[in-house]
Amino acid sequence: MSARSRSSSPEFDPLAFDQDFTPLPEYKAPTDTALDFGGLLPEPLKLHEDLKTGCGGQLWPAGMTLAKHMLRYHGDKLQKARILEIGAGGGLVGLAVAKGCSFETPMHITDQLEMEELMAYNTTLNGLNDKVKSMILNWGEPLPEEIVALKPDTILAADCVYFEPAFPLLLQTLKDLLALEPNATVYFCFKKRRRADMQFLKAARKTFKITELEDQDRPVFSREGLFLYAFTRK
Numbered sequence: 081m082s083a084r085s086r087s088s089s090p091e092f093d094p095l096a097f098d099q100d101f102t103p104l105p106e107y108k109a110p111t112d113t114a115l116d117f118g119g120l121l122p123e124p125l126k127l128h129e130d131l132k133t134g135c136g137g138q139l140w141p142a143g144m145t146l147a148k149h150m151l152r153y154h155g156d157k158l159q160k161a162r163i164l165e166i167g168a169g170g171g172l173v174g175l176a177v178a179k180g181c182s183f184e185t186p187m188h189i190t191d192q193l194e195m196e197e198l199m200a201y202n203t204t205l206n207g208l209n210d211k212v213k214s215m216i217l218n219w220g221e222p223l224p225e226e227i228v229a230l231k232p233d234t235i236l237a238a239d240c241v242y243f244e245p246a247f248p249l250l251l252q253t254l255k256d257l258l259a260l261e262p263n264a265t266v267y268f269c270f271k272k273r274r275r276a277d278m279q280f281l282k283a284a285r286k287t288f289k290i291t292e293l294e295d296q297d298r299p300v301f302s303r304e305g306l307f308l309y310a311f312t313r314k
Contacts (some may be wrong), residue, residue, distance in 0.1 A: 099119035113139060115172075120151040121180050126205050127170055130198055139172060145175035145301050146269035149293065149308060150236070155181050162261075163187035164232035165254065166217060166241040171199045174236060178211045186210070188230060190217035192271035220249030223256050232257065233264045241270040247280040255287060258313045267293070271304070289314050 114124040129139055149180045150173070165174035165187070174189035189199055189212055199214035217224060235257055240250055258264050266288075272275065286289060288311040295308055297303075 092297050108310075115144075115176070117144070117148045117151055117176065117180075118193070120148060120155075121176065123179065124299070125176050126202070127172060128198065128202055128205060129170060130240075139297065140169070140239040140271070141301075141304060142269040142271045142306055143169070143172040145297070145308060146236065146238040146267060146304050147173045148297065149269070149295050150267065151180040153295070155282040157168055157181075158183045158234060160184065161234040162230050162232045163234045163236065164230065164257070165189040165236040166219070166257075167188070167191055167237055167250075168199055168214075169195055169239075171202045171214065174212060175202055175206055175208060177236070178208045179206060183211075183233055185230075187212050188227065188232070189214050190227075192216065218249075219246060219253040220258050223253075223260065227257075228260060231261045233261050235264055237266055237268045239270055241277050241280050242273065244276050244279070247283065251280070251283055251287070254284070254311065258288070258311075262313050264312070267308075268311050269306065269308045271306050273305070284311065287314070288312060 110128070110130040113127045113129060115121070115127060116124045127139065154177075158177070162185050163174070163177065163183060165171070166191040168174055168191045171189045174187055178187060189203070193216050195307050196214060196216055199294060203209055203212045204212055215224065215226065217227065230249065235254075237254075241247070254266060258266070267296045281290070291310045291312070293310055298308070301308070
């Protein structure tokens, strides 16, 4: 049975896609990219992609989708926001938001130790050291004291659903963040690659209120197996 025959509107039903709907992308050599997100940034974001310390060092489609959503719909709504990105990789989403949105409190972009150097490099490359701090945040571990003090209310998470053994760790970190700031919103975008990915979403629905976000690009990105949600506390 095809995906389309199972659901007349697959963009609203992640389970409507076959198990091998989207393969993992091929890895590429280190490169420098300039992104204006379809004109949403007047000055392009410069991003160095490098896979020497892990797959997070390359540009992933969910990051592009979430960055465009934040720039298009939240450019003037984050003035008082306390922003945190988890699983930032090279910092695509957070740095795009830093360039295109106005906010007063410096944001934190976070990932594992292996990504720290690349996050810091891309932050400096874009002249954003006064607006962005890169640091380590390992899923499943106690939140760093600096994040506890920040109490982030706007959490960015793009393409964090890709490694099944990490699902419980990611879920725990999201629980900890929303316990820290009950009014926080997690802007969550992922690309479905295998049926197991949906086990994370199933588990998350038990803990969080999950709302599909409106976006004018949905007809395009949904065909690519991308899903865009807001997670809030029940």
